Amino acid sequence: MANEWKPDRSSEQPIYKQIVLYFEKQIRNGELPPLSKLPSERKLSKDLGVNRSTVATAYAELSASDLITSKKGSGTVVRGSNRAYPGGQMPNWNRMLIAGTLLPNVPIIQRIAEETNHKHLIDIATGQLSPELFPNQQFQHILKNQTFDHPLSYEHPHGNLKLRETIARHLKIDKKIECTPSSILITSGAQQALHLIIQCLLKPGDAVAIEDPSYTYSLPIFRSLGIKTILLEVDENGVNPNDIHNAYINHRIRMIFLSPAYQNPTGAVLHPERRKKILKTAFEFGIPIVEDDPYSLLSFENEREATLKSEDSHGVVIYISSLSKMVSSGIRIGWILAPKQIVERLSDARQQIDFGSSIFSDWLAREFLNSDFYEPHLRQLKIELKIRRDLLVSAIEKHLPGQVEYTVPKGGIHLWCRIRQNHHDEKLFNRAVDKGVIYTPGIALGSKKGCVRFTFGRAAKESIDTAISAFSNALFEQK
Numbered sequence: 001m002a003n004e005w006k007p008d009r010s011s012e013q014p015i016y017k018q019i020v021l022y023f024e025k026q027i028r029n030g031e032l033p034p035l036s037k038l039p040s041e042r043k044l045s046k047d048l049g050v051n052r053s054t055v056a057t058a059y060a061e062l063s064a065s066d067l068i069t070s071k072k073g074s075g076t077v078v079r080g081s082n083r084a085y086p087g088g089q090m091p092n093w094n095r096m097l098i099a100g101t102l103l104p105n106v107p108i109i110q111r112i113a114e115e116t117n118h119k120h121l122i123d124i125a126t127g128q129l130s131p132e133l134f135p136n137q138q139f140q141h142i143l144k145n146q147t148f149d150h151p152l153s154y155e156h157p158h159g160n161l162k163l164r165e166t167i168a169r170h171l172k173i174d175k176k177i178e179c180t181p182s183s184i185l186i187t188s189g190a191q192q193a194l195h196l197i198i199q200c201l202l203k204p205g206d207a208v209a210i211e212d213p214s215y216t217y218s219l220p221i222f223r224s225l226g227i228k229t230i231l232l233e234v235d236e237n238g239v240n241p242n243d244i245h246n247a248y249i250n251h252r253i254r255m256i257f258l259s260p261a262y263q264n265p266t267g268a269v270l271h272p273e274r275r276k277k278i279l280k281t282a283f284e285f286g287i288p289i290v291e292d293d294p295y296s297l298l299s300f301e302n303e304r305e306a307t308l309k310s311e312d313s314h315g316v317v318i319y320i321s322s323l324s325k326m327v328s329s330g331i332r333i334g335w336i337l338a339p340k341q342i343v344e345r346l347s348d349a350r351q352q353i354d355f356g357s358s359i360f361s362d363w364l365a366r367e368f369l370n371s372d373f374y375e376p377h378l379r380q381l382k383i384e385l386k387i388r389r390d391l392l393v394s395a396i397e398k399h400l401p402g403q404v405e406y407t408v409p410k411g412g413i414h415l416w417c418r419i420r421q422n423h424h425d426e427k428l429f430n431r432a433v434d435k436g437v438i439y440t441p442g443i444a445l446g447s448k449k450g451c452v453r454f455t456f457g458r459a460a461k462e463s464i465d466t467a468i469s470a471f472s473n474a475l476f477e478q479k
């Protein structure tokens with residue numbers, strides 16, 4: 001919470017006093033209402049890079065001024081109650097925090113999000129590219145040399161037409177998927193695409209099948225909407241078509257969510273035979289498949305993985321992809337390819353949420369995809385990712401010999417490991433964070449205990465070995 005602010009070391013005001021004023025101001029102006037939690041002394045001193053005694057002195061002064069109170073077990077909180085004000089009462093923010101229909105992320109995901117803000121940690125947790133892998137210079141070139149002459153009004157409800165035309169062309173050339181621009185809806189990343197589909201096309205009580213482990217598993221939206229998830233185990237060839245068959249027979253699943261190419265987190269690719277069987281089963285029972293495909297172009301062996309959509313001769317697949325893993329995650333460009341009435345329905349929902357996509361992001365994405373930069377960037381990115389994958393594998397062999405089981409992924413950005421040694425997932429995670437590395441415990445992505453996801457696309461090349469060495473120290477220390 002406090003990590004965006006740092007004390008001014010050049011100021012004549014003592015650091016403890018700056019901390020006092022920092023909190024006092026926020027308590028008085030309502031940013032920190034009664035019962036708000038303050039960070040522990042240990043955490044704040046780490047965040048601010050100051051001695052713990054400095055924080056203790058600041059907290060003691062705030063406490064003496066009756067602004068905060070510390071209790072064993074519940075930590076330090078802002079004093080007062082919601083009703084303690086003469087002539088009025090404070091809104092009960094704490095009650096509201098648990099009142100919404102969209103549930104919060106599970107604590108381990110929240111913890112990862114929070115910890116990855118700490119610059120001192122080596123990040124092999126976050127599912128995105130390392131800063132130097134993004135095409136920054138190419139974007140700057142476009143911004144300098146291309147004229148942005150688009151009207152500044154809201155964008156078309158489906159997203160910019162020229163971007164949709166570009167994506168339709170890209171789908172045809174790169175993925176052998178035929179479509180027209182009016183079957184495409186631009187979204188704010190694949191994340192929004194998933195949310196729109198789940199919110200608009202399913203209802204409470206429906207059952208859906210999702211991969212286990214998977215990124216989809218980590219989304220609270222299913223629980224938020226009262227949708228039952230049937231787990232399909234992922235092995236090195238993806239999910240088993242028989243499991244889908246059984247899920248339909250036993251639970252009447254209404255939708256299947258699959259990420260068949262370099263799946264997050266396992267890196268698995270759905271076997272071509274399984275692909276065919278799954279399409280057949282989906283058609284036989286009339287179950288739509290949502291194919292989430294952010295990774296299929298990130299192949300290290302120069303053969304592009306076929307998608308379900310490219311073989312979907314009956315039209316049972318809703319296809320999602322995004323620029324996040326191959327160009328930029330911050331540009332927030334994703335897309336859905338679906339039957340036209342579905343695109344209309346989802347676009348209507350998108351209008352209700354935020355009136356559609358950003359003219360600027362749509363324009364930049366279109367310019368980049370149409371430029372001479374795109375192909376060479378993708379080629380270079382795959383080379384760089386492969387180097388990182390190999391560094392990660394070497395580091396695992398060096399620091400964790402015989403300790404983990406894994407399949408070397410042939411594309412994507414993640415490597416999934418099962419740790420042979422018995423361990424406690426959360427305790428191991430805490431130890432690793434203390435040793436300077438953050439990764440994703442498998443429990444955040446599925447039901448299996450004892451597994452971890454290492455993302456090789458995120459960390460700088462030089463730090464991958466250090467990260468695995470730190471992880472190994474954390475693992476061995478807990479014996």
Ligand SMILES: Cc1ncc(COP(=O)(O)O)c(C=O)c1O
Pocket residue numbers: 127188189190191192215216259264292294321322323324329333334
């Ligand atoms: C399989 C999968 N789907 C969707 C997303 C969401 O990505 P974005 O919204 O950035 O496109 C991710 C991100 O890690 C992912 O791995």
